[in-house]
Amino acid sequence: MHLAYPAVLAALLFCVGLYGVLARRNAVLMLMSVELMLNAVNLNLVAFDVWLRDTLHAGQALTLFTITIAAAEIGLGLAIVLMVFRTQGTADIDRLRELSEPPADGLPPGPTGAEAGPDDSDTASPASPASPASLTGSAQGKAGAV
Amino acid sequence: MTAALAASLSSQGHSFLSPTGVEIVFVLVGLAVLGAAVLTVSTSQLVHAALWLVVALGGLAIEYLLLTAEFIAWVQVLIYLGSVVVLVLFGLMLTRAPIGRSPDADSGNRWVALGLAVVAAGTLVTLVVDAFRCTWMDLPASGSTSVNGSTQANGEVLFRYWVLPFEALSVLLLAALVGAIVLSRRHREEG
Numbered sequence: 001m002h003l004a005y006p007a008v009l010a011a012l013l014f015c016v017g018l019y020g021v022l023a024r025r026n027a028v029l030m031l032m033s034v035e036l037m038l039n040a041v042n043l044n045l046v047a048f049d050v051w052l053r054d055t056l057h058a059g060q061a062l063t064l065f066t067i068t069i070a071a072a073e074i075g076l077g078l079a080i081v082l083m084v085f086r087t088q089g090t091a092d093i094d095r096l097r098e099l100s101e102p103p104a105d106g107l108p109p110g111p112t113g114a115e116a117g118p119d120d121s122d123t124a125s126p127a128s129p130a131s132p133a134s135l136t137g138s139a140q141g142k143a144g145a146v
Numbered sequence: 147m148t149a150a151l152a153a154s155l156s157s158q159g160h161s162f163l164s165p166t167g168v169e170i171v172f173v174l175v176g177l178a179v180l181g182a183a184v185l186t187v188s189t190s191q192l193v194h195a196a197l198w199l200v201v202a203l204g205g206l207a208i209e210y211l212l213l214t215a216e217f218i219a220w221v222q223v224l225i226y227l228g229s230v231v232v233l234v235l236f237g238l239m240l241t242r243a244p245i246g247r248s249p250d251a252d253s254g255n256r257w258v259a260l261g262l263a264v265v266a267a268g269t270l271v272t273l274v275v276d277a278f279r280c281t282w283m284d285l286p287a288s289g290s291t292s293v294n295g296s297t298q299a300n301g302e303v304l305f306r307y308w309v310l311p312f313e314a315l316s317v318l319l320l321a322a323l324v325g326a327i328v329l330s331r332r333h334r335e336e337g
Contacts, residue, residue, distance in 0.1 A: 006209070012180055012267055013202075014266075016184055018263050022258070023255065025253040028238050036186065047283070057303040057304075061311075072319055093253070
């Protein structure tokens with residue numbers, strides 16, 4: 001068999017997983033995309049093991065290890081997602097921004113402000129200059145209350 | 147020059163122009179896997195995404211079988227289709243994912259993500275095709291006794307040369323189990 005077939009399939013699968021990780025909003029769907037990326041790596045390992053005819057079977061042994069680590073990863077990831085869902089009430093990654101840096105007062109908006117700008121306008125809040133300040137105030141008030 | 151290249155390739159018994167049956171099946175299953183993967187990351191019904199993930203992972207098990215890695219294929223079926231997808235479905239249900247269409251399944255930066263993925267795919271595919279243009283794998287015959295992906299070969303290698311990573315991995319699984327239990331406990335003392 002030509003080696004390019006499994007290699008190209010693995011590369012395309014990895015990029016599909018990359019798109020999923022970056023574009024999905026639900027945390028569980030993001031974990032599914034991570035599984036796709038791990039599977040692409042597994043396919044590469046198996047194909048190169050068959051090609052090189054390694055006497056130690058390093059590719060297939062490492063594939064077994066990767067599958068095990070992926071199982072552990074999805075278990076821990078789902079536990080974290082469930083805990084976040086219980087405490088925050090949502091599993092949307094775009095709304096979990098309590099740890100984001102507040103824009104500095106008195107300074108012109110730097111790169112962090114430019115980074116946070118489109119996302120704030122994305123979450124259906126009016127893109128007025130006062131909204132980041134009010135969000136920061138509410139976040140600080142919440143943190144003080146806790 | 148292409149004729150000479152083709153002649154030299156066909157003298158070794160390999161050619162692009164006469165794909166073997168295994169290659170044809172591999173490409174067809176690979177297309178199915180890619181389609182299922184694209185639907186997994188693009189459908190707006192969350193439960194359907196998990197079910198398309200089943201199709202993609204099952205197709206990958208078939209690809210492992212075609213690559214004569216049969217033990218890996220059955221491990222894939224057992225662990226991925228058996229437990230990981232069930233875990234994902236449990237996660238979707240416990241986070242109260244909507245059953246029907248959810249219009250906000252995709253984030254706002256999906257076009258940036260699409261551009262990045264297309265650029266990465268173009269780079270990787272160009273690189274891989276250029277690197278492995280003239281590389282062929284010799285798959286062992288189906289009737290041969292020493293298939294290099296069989297359970298016997300894998301077990302011998304795994305418990306002879308890879309024992310230490312294997313045991314370290316068991317400790318890691320135990321740690322992950324304990325961590326998942328600790329994280330998902332409902333009542334904590336300090337609230």
